[in-house]
Amino acid sequence: MAENNIPKVYDPKLFEKKWYQYWEENNYFHAEVDKDKQPFSIVIPPPNVTGQLHMGHALDNTLQDILIRFRRMQGYNTLWMPGCDHAGIATQAKVEAALKEEGTGRYELGREKFLERVWEWKEKYGNRITSQLRSLGSSCDWARERFTMDEGCSRAVREVFASLYEQGLIYQGTRITNWCPECNTAISDIEVEHETEKGQLWHLRYQVEGSDEYVEIATTRPETMFGDTGVAVHPDDERYKHLVGKTLILPLVNRPIPLFADEYVDPSFGTGAVKVTPAHDPNDFEMGQRHNLEQVKVIENDGTMGEGAGKYAGLDRYECRKKLVAELKEQGILVSVEEHEHAVGHCSRCHTTIEPLVSKQWFVKMDSLAKPAIEAVKSGRIKFVPERFAKIYINWLENIRDWCISRQLWWGHRIPAWYCDNCGQVTVARDDITHCSHCGSENIRQDEDVLDTWFSSGLWPFETMGWPEETAELKHFYPTSVLVTGYDIIFFWVARMVMMGLAFGGDVPFRQVFIHGLVRDSEGRKMSKSLGNGIDPVEVVDKYGADTLRFMLITGNTPGNDMRFYWERVESARNFANKIWNASRYMLMNLEGSDRQFVPTATDFTLADKWILSRYARTVQEVTANLEKYELGEAARAIYEFIWSEFCDWYIELTKARLYDKDNERPKQTALYVLGYVLEHTLRLLHPFMPFITEEIWQKLPHEGDSIMIAPWPTLEENLLHDEAEAAMAAIMDTVKTVRNLRSEVGAAPGKKSEVLIHLLDEDLRRVFAENRDYIATLATAEPVTLMPTDAPKPENSLTGVVKGAEIYLPLKSLIDVDKEKSRLAKEGEKIAAEIDRLTKKLQNESFTAKAPPQVVEAERHKLQTAQEKQKTLAERLAYLAKL
RNA sequence: GGGGUUAUAGCUCAGUUGGUUAGAGUGUCUCGUUGACAUCGAGGAGGUCACAGGUUCGAAUCCCGUUAACCCCACCA
Numbered sequence: 001m002a003e004n005n006i007p008k009v010y011d012p013k014l015f016e017k018k019w020y021q022y023w024e025e026n027n028y029f030h031a032e033v034d035k036d037k038q039p040f041s042i043v044i045p046p047p048n049v050t051g052q053l054h055m056g057h058a059l060d061n062t063l064q065d066i067l068i069r070f071r072r073m074q075g076y077n078t079l080w081m082p083g084c085d086h087a088g089i090a091t092q093a094k095v096e097a098a099l100k101e102e103g104t105g106r107y108e109l110g111r112e113k114f115l116e117r118v119w120e121w122k123e124k125y126g127n128r129i130t131s132q133l134r135s136l137g138s139s140c141d142w143a144r145e146r147f148t149m150d151e152g153c154s155r156a157v158r159e160v161f162a163s164l165y166e167q168g169l170i171y172q173g174t175r176i177t178n179w180c181p182e183c184n185t186a187i188s189d190i191e192v193e194h195e196t197e198k199g200q201l202w203h204l205r206y207q208v209e210g211s212d213e214y215v216e217i218a219t220t221r222p223e224t225m226f227g228d229t230g231v232a233v234h235p236d237d238e239r240y241k242h243l244v245g246k247t248l249i250l251p252l253v254n255r256p257i258p259l260f261a262d263e264y265v266d267p268s269f270g271t272g273a274v275k276v277t278p279a280h281d282p283n284d285f286e287m288g289q290r291h292n293l294e295q296v297k298v299i300e301n302d303g304t305m306g307e308g309a310g311k312y313a314g315l316d317r318y319e320c321r322k323k324l325v326a327e328l329k330e331q332g333i334l335v336s337v338e339e340h341e342h343a344v345g346h347c348s349r350c351h352t353t354i355e356p357l358v359s360k361q362w363f364v365k366m367d368s369l370a371k372p373a374i375e376a377v378k379s380g381r382i383k384f385v386p387e388r389f390a391k392i393y394i395n396w397l398e399n400i401r402d403w404c405i406s407r408q409l410w411w412g413h414r415i416p417a418w419y420c421d422n423c424g425q426v427t428v429a430r431d432d433i434t435h436c437s438h439c440g441s442e443n444i445r446q447d448e449d450v451l452d453t454w455f456s457s458g459l460w461p462f463e464t465m466g467w468p469e470e471t472a473e474l475k476h477f478y479p480t481s482v483l484v485t486g487y488d489i490i491f492f493w494v495a496r497m498v499m500m501g502l503a504f505g506g507d508v509p510f511r512q513v514f515i516h517g518l519v520r521d522s523e524g525r526k527m528s529k530s531l532g533n534g535i536d537p538v539e540v541v542d543k544y545g546a547d548t549l550r551f552m553l554i555t556g557n558t559p560g561n562d563m564r565f566y567w568e569r570v571e572s573a574r575n576f577a578n579k580i581w582n583a584s585r586y587m588l589m590n591l592e593g594s595d596r597q598f599v600p601t602a603t604d605f606t607l608a609d610k611w612i613l614s615r616y617a618r619t620v621q622e623v624t625a626n627l628e629k630y631e632l633g634e635a636a637r638a639i640y641e642f643i644w645s646e647f648c649d650w651y652i653e654l655t656k657a658r659l660y661d662k663d664n665e666r667p668k669q670t671a672l673y674v675l676g677y678v679l680e681h682t683l684r685l686l687h688p689f690m691p692f693i694t695e696e697i698w699q700k701l702p703h704e705g706d707s708i709m710i711a712p713w714p715t716l717e718e719n720l721l722h723d724e725a726e727a728a729m730a731a732i733m734d735t736v737k738t739v740r741n742l743r744s745e746v747g748a749a750p751g752k753k754s755e756v757l758i759h760l761l762d763e764d765l766r767r768v769f770a771e772n773r774d775y776i777a778t779l780a781t782a783e784p785v786t787l788m789p790t791d792a793p794k795p796e797n798s799l800t801g802v803v804k805g806a807e808i809y810l811p812l813k814s815l816i817d818v819d820k821e822k823s824r825l826a827k828e829g830e831k832i833a834a835e836i837d838r839l840t841k842k843l844q845n846e847s848f849t850a851k852a853p854p855q856v857v858e859a860e861r862h863k864l865q866t867a868q869e870k871q872k873t874l875a876e877r878l879a880y881l882a883k884l
Numbered sequence: 885g886g887g888g889u890u891a892u893a894g895c896u897c898a899g900u901u902g903g904u905u906a907g908a909g910u911g912u913c914u915c916g917u918u919g920a921c922a923u924c925g926a927g928g929a930g931g932u933c934a935c936a937g938g939u940u941c942g943a944a945u946c947c948c949g950u951u952a953a954c955c956c957c958a959c960c961a
Contacts, residue, residue, distance in 0.1 A: 009923070176959095194958075201961085219961060232961095266960055274961050282959045343958080356959090388888070392956075395887070399957085487956090522896085524954085555909080556897050561889080562955095564896065568910055575923045586920030631900065637908075652920075660919080737927095744927040750916050781926095835905065848941040856903055856942095863905090 006588055006700075010574070010581035012545025015696045020134055028709055029139045031079040033476045040076035041477040042068060043461050044140060045485050045493070046148060048087035050094060050125035053132035055519035055527060055565060056486060058537035059557075061138050062550045063516060063632060064484045068139055069688035070627050071481075073713035079477050080139060081464050083146035084129065086122075088453040089183055089349050092411040095121050111410050118411050132538055137546045137691045139709070146464045148456040149413065156463035157413045157456050158430050160504055164364060165417075165428040170405075172426070174360045176285040177404050178345065181303030182352035185408040186361050188452060189401060190491050192345040192354050201270060201340035202325065204333050206231060209247040209256060215240070216335055218270030220342055221280075222328065223321045225250065226309045227298040228257055230276040232287055235261035237272050251333045253310065262287050279358045299355055317355070362406040362415060362449070369499040370397045376498060376508050385514045385630045386560045389487060396491050405452045412450030420444045458496035461509035468504075483510040486518060487560060514630050517562035519553070524564060535565050547690035548574040554689060555640070557633040576640060577693050580686070583648050584697040587675045590659045590668075596702050600670040607732075607772050608654040609674045610725035615646050616678045617720040623685050624713070639686050647678060650733065654775060676702055681714045728768040731805060732775050738801035739780035742810050746799060756782040757795050757809040761869070765805045766790075800825070802870040822878065829874045832867055839864040 007014070023029060042064055047057055064080065072078040092106075095118050099105050106114045126147075133140065146153060164170040177186040202222045205214040217231060228250050233240040240259070247256045264287060265274050278288025279295040288295060298308035305312045305320045312320040328334040345354035374397045376382045377390050384390040406415060418427045422441035427433060435442045456463070461483075465474040479501070485494065494513055501509030521527055527534040540549045552573035557563055605613075619642040626635035658664070658671040680701050687694040687708050698708040705711050735758065743754055756776065760766040766787060769776070773785050788795075798809040842848055842860055849857050 006920095008921075010921095190957095217961085221961085264960085269960055276961090281961075283961075284959095286959085342960085392888070396957075491957095558898075558900095561897095566896070566910085569896080571923075572909055575921095578923045579921065582921035582924090584920080589920075626900085629900070633898075634900075637898070641908085648920085649925085656919090740926060741928095744915070747915080750926090831905080838905095842942075845941055851941050852903075859903085867905095 006585050008582075008585070010578040010693070012547060012577070012692060016135075016137075016546055016692045019692050019695045020137065023139065023707065023709060024134075024142070026706065027143075028707060029080070029141050030143050031077060031141055033472045034077045035476065037075065037077035039079070039477050039481070040068075040071040041079040041081065041480040042482055042484065043081040043464055043480055044083060045483075045489070046083045046085035046146075046457060046460060047129050047133075048090050049084035049122055049129070049147065050091055051087070051129050053129055053136075053537050055535055055537055055553075057129075057133070058136060058540075058549060059516060059519050059553045059563075060484060060486065061133055061136055062553050063514065065136070065138050065550075065691070066554070066632055066688040067482065067484070067514075067627070069691060069709060070713065072139070072709070073684065073687070073711060075712065077476070079144075079473075080141055081144055081146070081477075081480075082130070082133070082138075082140035082142060083460075083464060084126065084148070085453060085457055086147065086149040086412060088407060088409055088412040088450060089185070091118060091121070092409050093183070093349070095411075106410065114410055135538065135541050135546060137550065139691070144464070148453070148460070152466065153456055153459070153463045154413060155430075156459050156467055157451065158416045159468050160459060160500065161416055161451070161455075162428050162430045163504070169365045169368065170362060170428075171365065172360060172362055174358060176280075176282045176356050176358055177361050178354045179301060179357040179359070180347040180350065180352055181301065181355055182350045183347060183409075184301065186357075186359060186404055186406065187347060187349075187354075188404045188454075191348045193348050193351075194343040194345055196341055197344045199340050199342055199344070201338040202328075203271065203335040203338070204251065204275075204328060205335050206248040206251060206257075206275075208243060208259075209249055211246075213243075215243065215248060215259065215273050216271045217273045217275045218338070219275055220340060221321075223305065223309070223312070223317055223324055224277045224280045224298065225275060225324075226253060226305075226312075227277040227279050227296040228275045229278060229288065229293040229296055230257050230291065231259045232262045232265050232274045232276050233259065233272055234265040234267040235263065237261075237265075237267045239267075239272060251328070251331070258291075258293075260291050262290065280356055282356055285356075285358065295358055297358060299357065301357065301359075303352075303355060361404050362417075364403040364405055366400045366402055366499075369503055370400050372502045373397055373495060373498040376502060382498065382508050382510065383512045385512060389490060389513070389515045389560065392487075393490055393495060397495055403452075405455050406447075406449040407452055408448075409450050412453060413456055415447040415449050415451060417447040418444045419447070454492055454496055457493055458500040459504070461497055461501055462505035474505075478505060478509070479507045480510045482512040482514050484514045484516070487515050488518065490515070512630075515560050516557070517560055520562055520564050522564055522566050524562075527565075540570060544570055544574050545577070545692065547577055547693045551576060551636065551690055554632055554636045556637075559630055576644070577690065579644055579648060580683075580690075580693060580697070583643070583652060584679060584701070586652060587672070587679060588700055591672060591676070591702075594672055595669060598669040598673060600666075600673050604666060604670040605674070606654075606658075606667075606670070607725055607728055607768070608651055608775070609670065610722045611729040612647065612651040612674065612678055613720045614722040614726050615642060616681065617717050619682070620685065620714045621716050624716075627688075636689055639682070639689070643682060643686075647682065650729075650779075651675075651678075653779060657774065657778060684708060684711055684714050687711075728765070728772075731765055731768065731803065732772060734803040735769075735806060735808060736776055736780045738803055738808050739776070739782055739810065742799045742801050742808070743781065751781070753777075753781050753783040754810050756780065756785045757788055757798070757811065758785065759788045759792065759794065759807040759809070760790070760805065761807075762805045769806075800873060802873045804866050807873050825874055825878050829871065829878065832871045832874065836864065836867045836871060839867065 045060060068078055068080045096106055161170060178192050180187055199220050201218045201220055203216050203218050205216045207214050215231060231248055243259050244261045246259050248259050250257050264283060276284045276287055276293060278285045278293050279297040280299060296308050298306050299317055300306045303317050305315050305317060307313050309320060312324060325334065347354055374394055377394060416429055418433055420436035420439060420441055421443045422436060423439040425436050425438035427437045436444050461480050462474060462478055465471060465478050467474055497509045518526060521533040525531060525533060537549060548570060552570045619638055622638040623635045626638065655671040655675060658667045661668060680703055683694040683698050691709065695708050739756055748754055758769060760769060769787055776785050777783050795809045795811055798811040801808040839860060843864060
């Protein structure tokens, strides 16, 4: 038999790879510009080219794939642009680590050889992440795959750099920058992570020249004292007024330094006197500028002490601190030590403590770029989902400082600036040059540094579309429709793209920004390598399949909020897949040998058919509306509930009688038709969420077309909406639940059928029940089911249940436990009394009846009526039982 | 120092413009193996929606305050 071909248990291994290959081979992911269709485009947040997929990627790409597949099915001209980022520091660090293993390093190799090694590394590991994205089901247009260091992107980078330079928005400057001694490069402000640390505040005394007087200063970094070129106090500080203008002697070094007044100093902190080290502190740097102080560099780029530190030269800065403090103590210069909490900057990549150092770097002036970027969000040209992130974005841009874009690395876009050793001219050019633009000398050399990785990723939405060429893609797909990313990257990437997009792309880079949260571990901690608490998405795909992982990531996910990873939730998602699998299996088994051309007429449809079709139509509405609002979790929940709680739990059960009845072909065919219709369409709704299982089943079902992924998205079919059928089914379902409930409460024997008497209060409902008596019999293990005439006496010695419009009796003869039943009824009576009380008060409230909308008041009246009927019945039953 | 988020069942979380008897998953308890599925079915227990005010006919939902946890930003040595 054919059904033997369908495994009893859902096993994604059997088909996920196959279908991905099928989709890719048939070019379904590929988008050509089609001006007749509305575009829908997304650029992928480019993962690090040699990186590995983590849960963050899995979530991010699942969200994007859902949106893309949804819009593709809706008929948009859909482009999902994929690609990778060269990830300057990260990639270089990996290759350097590998070289270290071999006992060599990048300086030994030299720039050219080193870069060859990095490209080799990129070739070796560059496919890993994209193949992992494929295993997730991501329907990227791989034919268009880009890399931030490919020719086109490199050209875009040089164009933007040169253009900004010409506009005076890129400049070179010597100033304090954040220096990472480990990565050996300058980094930008946002690459510094501030953490509060317990440290000490050392109080030192500096002697006033030609006097016995001392000035006590407080510092957190005593080793920088060798670079002190002054001491500052507040101008209004009475303690020091008489000393302003005097000279102090820098201890150990015995260098004279001035004591001056500056508004910056906070008299209430420490001693009110600050040692000033312009070469190693940003504030001191600025004070130094104001007071013309010398910059004495005493910490080298590698974090060791320089020559200025005298005998400490060559020592690591912390080693120096230890020894220096001992010496200061011995010499009586150290007055006291205070425990002190303060924020210390760390490199976001290697977590080394940042040393502020003076160096020559390239900067981007931000003010004029930031302004339009702020405006674009304020005016609503770009919308954040959820909205609160707009505030964070605006606040950051309003307080932005210039961006240090040069990095002392080799892997990246080399800065297109050349220095002439003959005349000193700096030339910035779009293409490599061979001689100086000023004097024509060939004695020129290119700047050694490369650009911050985020400089090129900032151009991503338009450089991938072919910019600076005016390509058809650029015209059609730019601005992109939506950017999907985590909140942790708003400053690094989102803001930069908006600024660059507006400055060079000619428009905002995207219309919407859909922000998601982080995937944390089960204890709410961030997944990290150092904690070892990361869950590998590839492992989850291997064990449970991509559909399961995707559905797990999407359930309960709310825009912008973090979520936790639980294996239990993975299993729950897998169970859902299995449920769909088996519901389909049920249908397919029964489809064998049936007439696939059969189309029922209106009179063939049963109540259950009309009901499920109506429920299906509402599900279409709900899922579509939620997807359009980026409420993907809600959309998924709606499908889940429809499939499990309505289609499987009720509808399938109600088709069994027809399907197993060999003698009546037409009802069976009708049931199969409806099953097929609802299942096939529901699979389409589910496809963006679970692409593989939906394709696998869809291909087995009667269908039109070559793939579910290009099947049209279901639209609302108003003719399927059927309020009466829904109401009637609701009444029947309530009745079934009540009977099951009663049976369970008295411990009725599971297989043994109960006699059920139903007293209907309404003639219409009575007809519905009469026509569908079988539903109750089958689903509630009831027989016989008797519908009592309205004027019939209430049966005695029965369990009683009340639903809207009907009273239900289960005569239990001698089986009844009177006390138990009494207390059950009493309990229910309390509930209903409270409800009546609440409703009565509400309705007696004249302002409610006057001000609330009439349909709301009516609904409340109706509720009260129902409740009162129920109470009456309960009271009767209770009275009866009391007599026993 | 500034800003933000969260607080709902034992646990993890939904609840989108104020009108539900406040839901789901998971856990827990009782019962259930004949043809979709034990990765299942039926039923039960479990919540003063953090606390205190306010707006409103009506608040888990809107406003104010308090408390707690978390996060981001920030050049007090």
